[in-house]
Amino acid sequence: MNQLEKQPPGWVMILLHIIVxxxxxxxxxxxxxxxYQYNLHKxxxxxxxxxxxxxxxxxxxxxxxxxxxxxxxxxxSWLLLLLILLSVAVASIAPFLPGSGNNFAHxxxxxxxxxxxxxxxxxxFGLLWLIIEMRNKKGQQLNRWTNGYxxxxxxxxxVFLFLPLQILRxxxxxxxxxxWPLAIIFLVVTxxxxxxQKLKKxxxxxxxxxxxxxxxIPVIALLTSTFVVEKVATVTREKAIINTEPLIAxxxxxxxxxxxxxxxxxxxxxxxxxxIPKPTIMGMRTYQYEKQSNSFQLIFERFWHWNATExxxxxxxxxxxxxGNYVNFxxxxxxxxxxxxx
Amino acid sequence: xxxxxxxxxxxxxxxxxxxxxxxxxxxxxxRTGRSAAIGGxxxxxxxxxxxGWVTSEFGEATKERGxxxxxxxxxxAKGKKIMAENREKRNSLWEAIxxxxxxxxxx
Numbered sequence: 004m005n006q007l008e009k010q011p012p013g014w015v016m017i018l019l020h021i022i023v024x025x026x027x028x029x030x031x032x033x034x035x036x037x038x039y040q041y042n043l044h045k046x047x048x049x050x051x052x053x054x055x056x057x058x059x060x061x062x063x064x065x066x067x068x069x070x071x072x073x074x075x076x077x078x079x080s081w082l083l084l085l086l087i088l089l090s091v092a093v094a095s096i097a098p099f100l101p102g103s104g105n106n107f108a109h110x111x112x113x114x115x116x117x118x119x120x121x122x123x124x125x126x127x128f129g130l131l132w133l134i135i136e137m138r139n140k141k142g143q144q145l146n147r148w149t150n151g152y153x154x155x156x157x158x159x160x161x162v163f164l165f166l167p168l169q170i171l172r173x174x175x176x177x178x179x180x181x182x183w184p185l186a187i188i189f190l191v192v193t194x195x196x197x198x199x200q201k202l203k204k205x206x207x208x209x210x211x212x213x214x215x216x217x218x219x220i221p222v223i224a225l226l227t228s229t230f231v232v233e234k235v236a237t238v239t240r241e242k243a244i245i246n247t248e249p250l251i252a253x254x255x256x257x258x259x260x261x262x263x264x265x266x267x268x269x270x271x272x273x274x275x276x277x278x279i280p281k282p283t284i285m286g287m288r289t290y291q292y293e294k295q296s297n298s299f300q301l302i303f304e305r306f307w308h309w310n311a312t313e314x315x316x317x318x319x320x321x322x323x324x325x326x327g328n329y330v331n332f333x334x335x336x337x338x339x340x341x342x343x344x345x
Numbered sequence: 346x347x348x349x350x351x352x353x354x355x356x357x358x359x360x361x362x363x364x365x366x367x368x369x370x371x372x373x374x375x376r377t378g379r380s381a382a383i384g385g386x387x388x389x390x391x392x393x394x395x396x397g398w399v400t401s402e403f404g405e406a407t408k409e410r411g412x413x414x415x416x417x418x419x420x421x422a423k424g425k426k427i428m429a430e431n432r433e434k435r436n437s438l439w440e441a442i443x444x445x446x447x448x449x450x451x452x
Contacts, residue, residue: 027387027391029403029413029414030366030387030403030413030414030415030416031383031387032411032413033406033407033410033411033413033414033415034365034366034367034383034387034410035383036409036410036411036413037367037407037409037410038367038370038383040409041367041409057382058382058383058384060382060384061382061383061384061385062383062384062387063384064384064387064388066388066391066392066395067384067387067388067391
């Protein structure tokens, strides 16, 4: 056995210093070395190494990594965190929820879903901040790194670059309704700046939950847009399609009596239908009607995610006449189909 | 109190001021045949220290530890009280088991 093999591999000690809280380094490093030496002499290199890796893996425990119990966070702070995470999830699926059609839901969802993607730029800085915050200890004198001042600035810098760009984009595209959620975020950021100024003066230990938000909000937004949006969208699409049944019946009745399809939906009101039904989904305002030579189309569009709009079409002849390279999807209803447009 | 926590606290009490993590692992294996990883024992020791059941202080550094000091753990009065309460609970459970030949069912 050479001299090198008598010592554990260097990377194990490096990992140990990364995983374990600095306060426990001396004790745990000594333990690992002592046990390694014992196993080396008793069982040989192979088993000693294997047990060393098992011991290293066993150190990945919250109270050895952070030396803090998250129960130091007040119940009210946990509740607020939960409420905000829930709001992000609900905002993501807002256009797919039952309710009267409005553009606010669309803007809100776009923002929440975009956060899911863009948030990953901030999340690593948030994680760094969280680790620093959790490694602080009672009685420790804090500096501008450990009190969260510099980490919070690191997180906010991309936000400041991203927000004006989003506002500019919304203005150029004429999406005035997108400005509401952005305005709310702007107010939140202003409040955060005020809180950061307070952080600058913080010298004593007190757990700050802010980095938890930076890490968890993108996770929740991404999980919702990946796993929930599609399911909710399917359910509400079905609902919106079923809502059109009396409308389609009225159009067909009009044709039977008049020999042709109506020019517009307004021609139906009164005699054929009391009022034109609404989709009753927050992300959809009305059904659009298109008369064709010997058929008609009913269409509704809605925001799907930040990069696509869903267009759901009813065609009496079952024709799928969309120009461009879109993939068509069928539904459970005859002559109804949809596609995603960018 | 979990089973592993109870065993560790008992070993700390048995070792009477000379308990440190590797020593506890060896003693645990010797007395119960149960093997434990460093992370498992360290986690329990830190948790018990937080609860005030044990106290700790640095001891001597040795060559096989690469010059790093050991941390010795001792049981506190609070820890002894918890242990006694635990023992009492277990004893009362043992006492509650019907004794063959004495219970009315077997009479």
